[in-house]
Amino acid sequence: MTQIEQYLIFGQAAQAGSFSRAAEQLGVSNSHVSKHIAKLEQSLGYKLFNRSPRLQLTDSGASLLPEVTAMMAAYQSLTETAPTLKGEASGLVRLSLPPLLARKAILPRLAPFLRQNPKLKVEINIQQSTLQAFSENTDLVVTLGSLPDSSLVCQRIGECETLLVATPAYLQQNGVPASPVDLRQHICLASQYPNFENATPWQLRKNKERHAIEVNSPVATNDIYAVKQLVLDNLGIGVMLKFFVEQELSNGHLVPVLDEYDFAMKPPIYIISHDRELMPKSVSLFKAFLIEAITDGLSMIAS
Numbered sequence: 001m002t003q004i005e006q007y008l009i010f011g012q013a014a015q016a017g018s019f020s021r022a023a024e025q026l027g028v029s030n031s032h033v034s035k036h037i038a039k040l041e042q043s044l045g046y047k048l049f050n051r052s053p054r055l056q057l058t059d060s061g062a063s064l065l066p067e068v069t070a071m072m073a074a075y076q077s078l079t080e081t082a083p084t085l086k087g088e089a090s091g092l093v094r095l096s097l098p099p100l101l102a103r104k105a106i107l108p109r110l111a112p113f114l115r116q117n118p119k120l121k122v123e124i125n126i127q128q129s130t131l132q133a134f135s136e137n138t139d140l141v142v143t144l145g146s147l148p149d150s151s152l153v154c155q156r157i158g159e160c161e162t163l164l165v166a167t168p169a170y171l172q173q174n175g176v177p178a179s180p181v182d183l184r185q186h187i188c189l190a191s192q193y194p195n196f197e198n199a200t201p202w203q204l205r206k207n208k209e210r211h212a213i214e215v216n217s218p219v220a221t222n223d224i225y226a227v228k229q230l231v232l233d234n235l236g237i238g239v240m241l242k243f244f245v246e247q248e249l250s251n252g253h254l255v256p257v258l259d260e261y262d263f264a265m266k267p268p269i270y271i272i273s274h275d276r277e278l279m280p281k282s283v284s285l286f287k288a289f290l291i292e293a294i295t296d297g298l299s300m301i302a303s
Contacts, residue, residue, distance in 0.1 A: 093120065094123045109297075140286060
Protein backbone atom coordinates (compact mmCIF):
# COMPACT_ATOMS: atom_id res chain seq x y z
CA MET A 1 0.00 0.00 0.00
CA THR A 2 1.34 3.46 -0.91
CA GLN A 3 1.76 6.20 1.64
CA ILE A 4 -0.95 8.19 -0.14
CA GLU A 5 -3.41 5.38 0.58
CA GLN A 6 -2.25 5.37 4.20
CA TYR A 7 -2.96 9.10 4.41
CA LEU A 8 -6.46 8.45 3.08
CA ILE A 9 -7.02 5.82 5.76
CA PHE A 10 -5.78 8.26 8.41
CA GLY A 11 -8.16 10.96 7.15
CA GLN A 12 -11.10 8.56 7.13
CA ALA A 13 -10.35 7.43 10.69
CA ALA A 14 -9.96 11.01 11.90
CA GLN A 15 -13.29 12.05 10.36
CA ALA A 16 -15.06 8.93 11.63
CA GLY A 17 -13.54 9.17 15.13
CA SER A 18 -13.12 5.41 15.18
CA PHE A 19 -11.00 2.76 13.48
CA SER A 20 -13.99 0.44 13.29
CA ARG A 21 -16.26 3.03 11.65
CA ALA A 22 -13.51 3.95 9.23
CA ALA A 23 -13.03 0.27 8.38
CA GLU A 24 -16.76 -0.11 7.76
CA GLN A 25 -16.84 2.95 5.50
CA LEU A 26 -13.79 1.77 3.56
CA GLY A 27 -14.96 -1.84 3.35
CA VAL A 28 -11.88 -3.27 5.05
CA SER A 29 -11.11 -4.91 8.40
CA ASN A 30 -10.31 -3.08 11.64
CA SER A 31 -6.84 -4.64 11.66
CA HIS A 32 -6.21 -3.33 8.14
CA VAL A 33 -6.91 0.25 9.29
CA SER A 34 -4.90 -0.11 12.50
CA LYS A 35 -1.92 -1.70 10.73
CA HIS A 36 -1.58 0.93 8.03
CA ILE A 37 -2.01 3.87 10.39
CA ALA A 38 0.75 2.35 12.54
CA LYS A 39 2.95 2.06 9.43
CA LEU A 40 2.24 5.71 8.56
CA GLU A 41 3.13 6.78 12.11
CA GLN A 42 6.37 4.78 11.91
CA SER A 43 7.24 6.41 8.60
CA LEU A 44 6.49 9.91 9.91
CA GLY A 45 8.23 9.39 13.23
CA TYR A 46 5.36 10.60 15.43
CA LYS A 47 1.96 9.42 16.62
CA LEU A 48 -1.18 10.56 14.89
CA PHE A 49 -3.68 9.23 17.46
CA ASN A 50 -3.88 8.69 21.19
CA ARG A 51 -5.74 5.40 21.36
CA SER A 52 -6.76 5.27 25.04
CA PRO A 53 -9.23 5.74 26.68
CA ARG A 54 -10.75 6.70 23.30
CA LEU A 55 -9.42 7.52 19.87
CA GLN A 56 -8.22 11.11 19.78
CA LEU A 57 -5.93 13.04 17.45
CA THR A 58 -2.55 14.09 18.79
CA ASP A 59 -1.44 17.68 18.24
CA SER A 60 0.66 16.46 15.31
CA GLY A 61 -2.27 14.53 13.88
CA ALA A 62 -4.56 17.56 14.21
CA SER A 63 -1.99 19.74 12.42
CA LEU A 64 -1.71 17.23 9.58
CA LEU A 65 -5.46 16.65 9.16
CA PRO A 66 -6.35 19.81 7.11
CA GLU A 67 -3.81 18.88 4.44
CA VAL A 68 -5.08 15.29 4.36
CA THR A 69 -8.69 16.50 4.19
CA ALA A 70 -7.80 18.61 1.14
CA MET A 71 -6.11 15.59 -0.41
CA MET A 72 -9.24 13.49 0.22
CA ALA A 73 -11.41 16.12 -1.45
CA ALA A 74 -9.08 16.18 -4.44
CA TYR A 75 -9.20 12.39 -4.62
CA GLN A 76 -13.01 12.45 -4.49
CA SER A 77 -13.08 15.02 -7.30
CA LEU A 78 -10.71 12.83 -9.31
CA THR A 79 -12.90 9.74 -8.91
CA GLU A 80 -15.89 11.76 -10.18
CA THR A 81 -14.05 13.47 -13.02
CA ALA A 82 -12.03 10.55 -14.40
CA PRO A 83 -15.05 8.61 -15.78
CA THR A 84 -15.99 11.64 -17.89
CA LEU A 85 -13.09 10.75 -20.18
CA LYS A 86 -15.16 7.88 -21.51
CA GLY A 87 -18.46 9.76 -21.38
CA GLU A 88 -19.81 8.37 -18.11
CA ALA A 89 -21.27 10.45 -15.27
CA SER A 90 -20.99 9.04 -11.78
CA GLY A 91 -20.60 10.12 -8.19
CA LEU A 92 -22.50 12.15 -5.60
CA VAL A 93 -24.02 15.57 -6.35
CA ARG A 94 -25.17 17.72 -3.43
CA LEU A 95 -28.08 20.09 -4.11
CA SER A 96 -29.95 22.77 -2.20
CA LEU A 97 -33.41 23.49 -3.64
CA PRO A 98 -36.27 25.81 -2.62
CA PRO A 99 -39.40 23.83 -1.64
CA LEU A 100 -41.65 25.43 -4.27
CA LEU A 101 -39.49 24.62 -7.28
CA ALA A 102 -38.42 21.26 -5.88
CA ARG A 103 -42.00 20.01 -5.54
CA LYS A 104 -43.52 21.68 -8.58
CA ALA A 105 -40.80 21.39 -11.23
CA ILE A 106 -37.81 19.27 -10.21
CA LEU A 107 -38.91 16.24 -8.16
CA PRO A 108 -41.60 15.13 -10.67
CA ARG A 109 -38.83 14.81 -13.30
CA LEU A 110 -36.07 13.41 -11.11
CA ALA A 111 -36.82 9.66 -11.23
CA PRO A 112 -36.56 9.34 -15.06
CA PHE A 113 -33.31 11.34 -15.01
CA LEU A 114 -31.76 9.06 -12.37
CA ARG A 115 -32.87 5.94 -14.24
CA GLN A 116 -31.07 7.28 -17.31
CA ASN A 117 -27.93 7.92 -15.22
CA PRO A 118 -27.72 4.96 -12.81
CA LYS A 119 -24.21 5.78 -11.59
CA LEU A 120 -25.28 9.16 -10.24
CA LYS A 121 -26.24 9.74 -6.62
CA VAL A 122 -27.88 12.86 -5.27
CA GLU A 123 -28.13 14.42 -1.82
CA ILE A 124 -30.96 16.99 -1.72
CA ASN A 125 -31.42 19.65 0.93
CA ILE A 126 -34.83 21.26 0.49
CA GLN A 127 -34.93 24.69 2.08
CA GLN A 128 -35.62 28.33 1.26
CA SER A 129 -32.24 28.65 -0.38
CA THR A 130 -29.98 31.71 -0.20
CA LEU A 131 -26.31 32.25 -0.92
CA GLN A 132 -25.70 31.36 2.72
CA ALA A 133 -26.86 27.82 1.89
CA PHE A 134 -23.83 27.43 -0.36
CA SER A 135 -20.69 25.80 1.01
CA GLU A 136 -17.78 23.66 -0.10
CA ASN A 137 -20.00 20.64 0.57
CA THR A 138 -22.67 21.88 -1.86
CA ASP A 139 -22.36 21.53 -5.62
CA LEU A 140 -25.47 23.36 -6.83
CA VAL A 141 -27.98 25.73 -5.23
CA VAL A 142 -31.21 26.92 -6.82
CA THR A 143 -32.60 30.17 -5.42
CA LEU A 144 -35.74 32.24 -5.86
CA GLY A 145 -35.32 36.00 -5.59
CA SER A 146 -32.68 38.66 -6.06
CA LEU A 147 -29.09 37.94 -5.05
CA PRO A 148 -26.27 40.05 -3.64
CA ASP A 149 -22.97 40.31 -5.49
CA SER A 150 -20.96 37.11 -5.24
CA SER A 151 -17.81 35.50 -6.58
CA LEU A 152 -19.84 32.34 -7.19
CA VAL A 153 -21.23 31.47 -10.62
CA CYS A 154 -24.86 32.69 -10.52
CA GLN A 155 -26.75 31.87 -13.71
CA ARG A 156 -30.21 33.40 -14.13
CA ILE A 157 -32.54 30.83 -15.69
CA GLY A 158 -35.94 32.49 -15.52
CA GLU A 159 -38.43 34.42 -13.43
CA CYS A 160 -41.72 33.68 -11.69
CA GLU A 161 -44.94 35.43 -12.60
CA THR A 162 -46.68 36.89 -9.55
CA LEU A 163 -50.37 37.71 -9.09
CA LEU A 164 -53.00 38.62 -6.50
CA VAL A 165 -55.57 35.96 -5.62
CA ALA A 166 -58.53 35.46 -3.29
CA THR A 167 -61.35 32.99 -2.82
CA PRO A 168 -64.73 33.67 -4.46
CA ALA A 169 -66.28 33.56 -0.97
CA TYR A 170 -63.99 36.29 0.35
CA LEU A 171 -64.71 38.56 -2.63
CA GLN A 172 -68.44 37.93 -2.41
CA GLN A 173 -68.43 38.97 1.24
CA ASN A 174 -65.95 41.88 1.01
CA GLY A 175 -66.30 43.16 -2.53
CA VAL A 176 -64.09 42.93 -5.60
CA PRO A 177 -61.35 45.61 -5.83
CA ALA A 178 -61.77 47.70 -8.96
CA SER A 179 -58.45 49.53 -8.67
CA PRO A 180 -55.23 49.20 -6.64
CA VAL A 181 -56.33 51.86 -4.15
CA ASP A 182 -59.29 49.62 -3.20
CA LEU A 183 -56.79 47.15 -1.70
CA ARG A 184 -56.45 49.49 1.28
CA GLN A 185 -59.95 48.44 2.31
CA HIS A 186 -59.00 44.73 2.33
CA ILE A 187 -56.87 42.37 4.38
CA CYS A 188 -53.81 41.68 2.22
CA LEU A 189 -51.32 38.86 2.83
CA ALA A 190 -47.71 38.50 1.66
CA SER A 191 -44.91 36.16 2.66
CA GLN A 192 -41.56 37.54 3.74
CA TYR A 193 -39.73 34.99 1.62
CA PRO A 194 -35.91 35.34 1.52
CA ASN A 195 -34.77 37.72 -1.25
CA PHE A 196 -38.37 38.51 -2.27
CA GLU A 197 -39.34 42.15 -2.60
CA ASN A 198 -43.00 41.46 -1.85
CA ALA A 199 -43.47 43.33 1.40
CA THR A 200 -45.47 46.53 1.40
CA PRO A 201 -45.92 48.75 -0.44
CA TRP A 202 -47.21 46.53 -3.22
CA GLN A 203 -46.11 47.76 -6.64
CA LEU A 204 -48.70 47.35 -9.42
CA ARG A 205 -48.65 48.70 -12.94
CA LYS A 206 -50.94 48.94 -15.96
CA ASN A 207 -49.58 50.44 -19.15
CA LYS A 208 -47.97 53.68 -17.94
CA GLU A 209 -49.82 53.71 -14.62
CA ARG A 210 -47.79 52.90 -11.53
CA HIS A 211 -49.27 52.30 -8.09
CA ALA A 212 -47.48 51.81 -4.77
CA ILE A 213 -50.06 50.63 -2.27
CA GLU A 214 -49.57 50.35 1.49
CA VAL A 215 -51.81 47.48 2.50
CA ASN A 216 -53.21 46.08 5.72
CA SER A 217 -51.31 42.85 6.44
CA PRO A 218 -52.13 41.37 9.87
CA VAL A 219 -49.84 38.35 9.45
CA ALA A 220 -46.06 38.34 8.93
CA THR A 221 -44.53 35.01 7.92
CA ASN A 222 -41.64 33.67 5.84
CA ASP A 223 -43.75 30.68 4.72
CA ILE A 224 -45.65 31.07 1.46
CA TYR A 225 -47.56 27.85 2.27
CA ALA A 226 -48.98 29.58 5.35
CA VAL A 227 -50.09 32.57 3.29
CA LYS A 228 -51.75 30.29 0.75
CA GLN A 229 -53.66 28.48 3.49
CA LEU A 230 -54.87 31.76 5.04
CA VAL A 231 -56.08 32.94 1.64
CA LEU A 232 -57.89 29.63 1.08
CA ASP A 233 -59.47 30.09 4.52
CA ASN A 234 -61.06 33.34 3.24
CA LEU A 235 -58.94 35.67 5.37
CA GLY A 236 -57.93 38.07 2.61
CA ILE A 237 -56.17 38.74 -0.69
CA GLY A 238 -52.74 37.17 -1.15
CA VAL A 239 -49.77 37.73 -3.43
CA MET A 240 -48.70 34.39 -4.90
CA LEU A 241 -46.31 32.91 -7.42
CA LYS A 242 -48.50 31.76 -10.30
CA PHE A 243 -47.03 28.26 -10.55
CA PHE A 244 -47.71 27.74 -6.83
CA VAL A 245 -51.49 28.27 -7.20
CA GLU A 246 -51.96 26.81 -10.68
CA GLN A 247 -54.22 23.99 -9.45
CA GLU A 248 -56.37 26.24 -7.26
CA LEU A 249 -56.85 28.69 -10.15
CA SER A 250 -57.87 25.91 -12.53
CA ASN A 251 -60.43 24.40 -10.12
CA GLY A 252 -61.87 27.76 -9.08
CA HIS A 253 -60.86 27.62 -5.42
CA LEU A 254 -58.92 30.83 -6.07
CA VAL A 255 -59.51 33.60 -8.59
CA PRO A 256 -57.22 36.41 -9.80
CA VAL A 257 -57.67 39.89 -8.35
CA LEU A 258 -56.89 43.00 -10.43
CA ASP A 259 -55.55 40.72 -13.15
CA GLU A 260 -55.41 43.60 -15.63
CA TYR A 261 -52.54 44.97 -13.50
CA ASP A 262 -49.07 43.48 -13.40
CA PHE A 263 -47.52 42.81 -10.02
CA ALA A 264 -44.11 44.43 -10.40
CA MET A 265 -42.23 41.84 -8.37
CA LYS A 266 -41.24 38.86 -10.55
CA PRO A 267 -38.70 36.86 -8.51
CA PRO A 268 -35.78 35.65 -10.64
CA ILE A 269 -34.52 32.06 -10.47
CA TYR A 270 -30.79 31.45 -10.22
CA ILE A 271 -28.67 28.32 -10.22
CA ILE A 272 -25.42 28.75 -8.32
CA SER A 273 -22.24 26.71 -8.62
CA HIS A 274 -18.57 26.92 -7.73
CA ASP A 275 -16.31 28.94 -9.98
CA ARG A 276 -14.43 25.96 -11.42
CA GLU A 277 -12.81 25.71 -14.80
CA LEU A 278 -13.33 21.95 -14.70
CA MET A 279 -16.74 20.94 -13.37
CA PRO A 280 -17.22 17.19 -12.81
CA LYS A 281 -19.51 15.71 -15.41
CA SER A 282 -21.88 14.57 -12.65
CA VAL A 283 -22.36 18.20 -11.58
CA SER A 284 -22.57 19.66 -15.09
CA LEU A 285 -25.10 16.97 -16.07
CA PHE A 286 -27.24 17.70 -13.00
CA LYS A 287 -27.00 21.43 -13.67
CA ALA A 288 -28.32 20.92 -17.20
CA PHE A 289 -31.13 18.74 -15.85
CA LEU A 290 -32.15 21.37 -13.27
CA ILE A 291 -32.23 24.15 -15.86
CA GLU A 292 -34.34 22.05 -18.23
CA ALA A 293 -36.72 20.89 -15.48
CA ILE A 294 -37.32 24.42 -14.20
CA THR A 295 -37.71 26.10 -17.58
CA ASP A 296 -39.99 23.33 -18.86
CA GLY A 297 -42.04 23.40 -15.66
CA LEU A 298 -42.57 27.16 -15.80
CA SER A 299 -43.35 27.17 -19.53
CA MET A 300 -45.99 24.46 -19.08
CA ILE A 301 -47.63 26.51 -16.33
CA ALA A 302 -47.46 29.71 -18.43
CA SER A 303 -49.19 27.95 -21.33
